[in-house]
Amino acid sequence: MPETEGDDDVLRVEHVSKRFGAVTALRDINLHLRRGEVLGLLGDNGAGKSTLMKIIAGFQNPDEGRIVVKGEQVSFRDVDHARSLGIDCVYQDLALVNELDVVQNMFLKRELVSRPIPLLARRVMRERTREALERIGINIPRLDVPVARLSGGQRQAIAVARTVTSEADVILLDEPLAAxxxxxxxxxxxLVQQLREAGEVSIIMIAHNYVHVLQSCDRVNLIQGGEITFDKPTADTSVEELNEIVVEEYRRARRAAQAG
Known part of the structure; x- marks a missing residue:
């Protein structure tokens, strides 16, 4: 039985569908996120997880349904509009510019400007970049190198640090452990655990590892075939239960394919 929506929901996705030509990526998605909650979103590749994240982040528009942020229905114009309403995202492709250095990527489209003379506050941005990376425990010796020269893990760390140090109320983490x-x-x-304990932001985290989700999240949703089929507090579920649901869905799909 899905968890009940409440007045403390900072985000609601209601009856959202999304199609790409003949392919239906999402069908009648209903999801809610409480203030200060960490929600784990599980699902196989192609289940619709990243598409849902992009809709919530303002990168794509749904074909049907609506998004409600802090009790108000919204129609995002773009990613910047979603960010202005307190929603920020670490995308699976990281959204970094290879030719720019670490500091420039940390403050991409969020540059700090000194006043009264409008000049880039480069020293402040550099200091904040170092502080943000140290906060998550990642050491990148040089901040003036193009990110194309960094490892996959270092690049991922920059994307995560950029988002969690923003002023977002809702943080979307699309497979933050990738690479x-x-x-x-x-x-x-x-870091996710620290944010969870502080309770100042709400998080949706896509992950493949059931153990990570059960350890780090308050609640888990499972998306299968473009629909959310499971919604339960992590304290009331287990890896075995999640595996059982996934296996049963695989068997059902296989029987349907054989019958067709």
Missing amino acids: MGAKEGAMILD
Whole structure:
């Protein structure tokens, strides 16, 4: 049984559908996120997770349904509009510019300007970049190198640090552990735990590892075939239960394919 929506919901997705030509990526999606909650979103590749994130982040528009942010229905014009309403995202493709250095990517389209003379506050941005990376425990010795020269884990860390140090009320993490080694991944999970304990932001985190979700999140949603089929507090579920649901859906789909 899906969790009940409440007055403390900072975000609601109601009856959202999205099609790409003949392919239906999302069908009648209903999702809600409470203030200060960490929601884990699980699902196989192609289930619709990233499409849903892009809609919530203002990158794409739904074909049907609506988005409600802090009790107000919104229709995002673009990513900047969503960000102005307190929603920020770490995309799976990271949204970094390879030719720009670490500091420039950290403040991409968020540049700090000194006053009264409108000049870029380069020293302040550099200091804040170093502080943000140290906060999540990632060491990048040089901040003046193009990010194309960094490792996958370092690039992922920049994208995560940029988002979690923003003024967002809702943070979307689209597979934040991708390209990271075990040590770096553990640091990101520790950061999510810190944010969860502080309760100042709400988070939706896409992940493939059931254990990570059960350890780091308050509630879990499972998306299958473009629909959310499971919604339960992590304290009331288990890896075995999630595996059972996924296996049963695989068997159902296989029977349907054989019958067709």
